[in-house]
Amino acid sequence: MNNKLLTIMLLSLVFGLGSLAHADNCQPGHDEVTIDGTTLSCEQCFYGTMRHGYNYLFNDTYNNANNYSHELETVDWYFQEEYDYNNSSSFPTFGLVDPNWNWLFPANDSLLFLESTSSYPIYSYPPSAADQSYDNFVVAFDLMVHGNLANGQQTPSRNHTECKYYEISRCGDGILDTDYDEACDDGNTIDGDGCESDCTLTPSTAGECASTYDGQTIYDFDSNGNALTQNTP
Ligand SMILES: [Ca+2]
Numbered sequence: 001m002n003n004k005l006l007t008i009m010l011l012s013l014v015f016g017l018g019s020l021a022h023a024d025n026c027q028p029g030h031d032e033v034t035i036d037g038t039t040l041s042c043e044q045c046f047y048g049t050m051r052h053g054y055n056y057l058f059n060d061t062y063n064n065a066n067n068y069s070h071e072l073e074t075v076d077w078y079f080q081e082e083y084d085y086n087n088s089s090s091f092p093t094f095g096l097v098d099p100n101w102n103w104l105f106p107a108n109d110s111l112l113f114l115e116s117t118s119s120y121p122i123y124s125y126p127p128s129a130a131d132q133s134y135d136n137f138v139v140a141f142d143l144m145v146h147g148n149l150a151n152g153q154q155t156p157s158r159n160h161t162e163c164k165y166y167e168i169s170r171c172g173d174g175i176l177d178t179d180y181d182e183a184c185d186d187g188n189t190i191d192g193d194g195c196e197s198d199c200t201l202t203p204s205t206a207g208e209c210a211s212t213y214d215g216q217t218i219y220d221f222d223s224n225g226n227a228l229t230q231n232t233p
């Protein structure tokens with residue numbers, strides 16, 4: 001099983017202080033998240049795929065594309081899963097990258113400001129394919145922010161909530177995940193049916209699907225590609 005450590009660029013923040021009502025890439029039914037009884041409306045949504053058998057870190061880069069600086073007053077982060085993806089109650093822990101950070105994002109600058117301090121392993125996945133959709137796993141950030149204008153004044157403070165939804169990829173889910181080197185995915189983990197349980201192609205065997213015909217001779221091959229017989233039709 002692969003067990004790589006991957007770092008996900010979790011959220012890329014581009015604040016537009018005048019677009020509070022605009023839900024950026026938040027699909028209907030995925031534009032809010034309820035955590036511990038509190039419902040948060042997601043102002044921006046991002047989607048990604050994680051892989052069964054892998055560990056993940058999360059981080060957040062703030063891109064301040066406006067021509068004035070932003071100052072954050074509070075940052076709260078939340079982690080929610082509908083299904084227990086690592087067979088335990090442990091969640092990733094988060095922290096600020098620089099504990100001495102002054103909460104100020106310079107104008108036209110970007111910086112990494114938040115990252116998880118523990119990785120999150122994907123050990124399991126929902127047994128039903130219908131339950132492997134985006135709703136099952138979400139990381140949300142709730143930021144209170146205002147802008148510092150060139151004339152020394154500040155914009156009103158407001159909250160900004162971003163949500164990152166995930167679906168879990170695996171061999172046997174019936175979806176060909178070429179990013180994870182799947183040569184095939186027939187929706188099962190049965191060997192010998194053309195697609196193996198590790199999503200490699202079933203090797204050819206003599207006398208079955210390994211014959212070729214070049215117009216004169218039929219060649220049968222073993223699993224190593226060596227010709228076994230030559231039959232002239
Ligand atoms: Ca797959």
Ligand SMILES: [Ca+2]
Nearest residue numbers: 188190193195
């Ligand atoms: Ca199979």
